[in-house]
Amino acid sequence: MNNGTGPGGAQPSRMPREWVAAALRRERAKAGISLSELAKRAGIAKSTLSQLEAATGNPGIETIWALAVALGVPFSVLVESPAPAVTVIRAGEGPTMHAENSSYAGTLLSAGPTGVRRDIYHGTLEPGAPRESDPHIPGSMEHLVISTGRLLAGPRGETVELGPGDYMSYRGDVPHSYEALEPGTMFVMVMQHV
Numbered sequence: 001m002n003n004g005t006g007p008g009g010a011q012p013s014r015m016p017r018e019w020v021a022a023a024l025r026r027e028r029a030k031a032g033i034s035l036s037e038l039a040k041r042a043g044i045a046k047s048t049l050s051q052l053e054a055a056t057g058n059p060g061i062e063t064i065w066a067l068a069v070a071l072g073v074p075f076s077v078l079v080e081s082p083a084p085a086v087t088v089i090r091a092g093e094g095p096t097m098h099a100e101n102s103s104y105a106g107t108l109l110s111a112g113p114t115g116v117r118r119d120i121y122h123g124t125l126e127p128g129a130p131r132e133s134d135p136h137i138p139g140s141m142e143h144l145v146i147s148t149g150r151l152l153a154g155p156r157g158e159t160v161e162l163g164p165g166d167y168m169s170y171r172g173d174v175p176h177s178y179e180a181l182e183p184g185t186m187f188v189m190v191m192q193h194v
Contacts, residue, residue, distance in 0.1 A: 016095075017052075017055040017056070017057070017058070018055050019079060019080070019095070020052060020055075020059060020064065020078055020079060021052060021053050021054065021055035023077060023078045023079070023080075024049070024052055024053050024067065024078060025053050027071045027073055027077060027078065028053075028071065031071055031072070035049055035050060035053070038067070038070055038071070041070035042063075042066040042067045042069070042070035043066055044063060044066060044067070048063070049067075052067075060097070060098065060099065060100035061097040061098060061099050061100070061104070061106065062099065062100050062101075062134075064078050064079065064097065065133070065134065065136070066134070068136075068137070069134070069135070069136060069137055072137055073137070074111075074117060074119055074136075074137065074191065074193045075119065075136070075191070076108055076111035076119040076191075077111070079095055079097065079108055080095075080108060080111035089107070089109055093107075094107040094108065094109060094122070095107065095108050099131050101129055101131075101132070102125070102128065102129040102130060102131040102132075103124075103125055103126035103128055103129070103180070104123065104124070104125045104131035104178060105123065105124045105125075106121045106122070106123045106189070107121060107122045107123075108120075108121055109121060109122055109188075117192065117193035117194065118190060118191060118192045118193065119190070119191045119193075120188065120189070120190050120191075121188070121189045121190075121191070122186070122187075122188055122189075123178070123186065123187050123188070123189055124184075124185065124186050125149075125151065125178055125179075125180040125185045125186075125187075126180050126183055126184075126185070127179075127180045127181065127182065127183060127185075128180070130152075130177045130178060130179035131177060131178045131179070132175070132177045133172075133175065133176050133177060133178070134175060135172070135173045135174050135175060136172045136173055136191070136193075137173065137193060138173050139173060139193060139194030140171070140172035140173045140191060140192065140193050140194070141169060141170070141171060141172055141191070141192040141194070142169065142170055142171075142172040142176070142189055142190070142191055142192075143167070143168070143169045143189065143190040143191075143192065144162065144166075144167065144168045144169075144187050144188070144189050145165070145166070145167050145187060145188045146162045146163055146164050146165065146166045146185075146186075146187045147164065147186040147187055147188065148164055148184055148185060148186045149163075149164075149180060149181070149182040149183065149184050149185025149186060150162065150163050150180070150181035150182045150185060151178060151179065151180060151181065151185050151187060152177075152178070152179040152181055153168060153170075153176070153177065153178045153179070154168065154170050154176060154177075155170050155171060155174050155175065155176045156174070156175045156176060156177060158170070159177065159179075161181065162187075172191060
């Protein structure tokens, strides 16, 4: 099986369907629930879940988040790849997921190892439709540091405008959003799961 690296040890720029398929099968088996039950809990069609588990579907970030919440696991559990002892992810590389209804793209930089429930992402967003995020698993916190551009982010009704170097933390287990106010907006997000 491919370890998820390309020539020279570089990570691929797209999420291999096989990673998601294997993780979904593994986590559904751990939870002891049927394909139908997981699809129902996640609010997706059983046929869609079947395609994802067969590595023939092409899920958007919203679908994977819904499945992670339904399984009670961090998002990264469904998209992480095996990692070597030293990991370097060059800018523009790494497993990247795209939102269905906005220009948001999130690249998983580091999944929390066993016993540590935190994940690190690099996000990009362009002005236009905001990235609306449903609640993550209970106890989730998000930490943002803006690299470039300007971002309006936070829980619904409590969004704050952030610029380069600004830091913000907020509950991730409530509806929240991100909206780019300038082209080329980039940020680092740390998701902490209690």
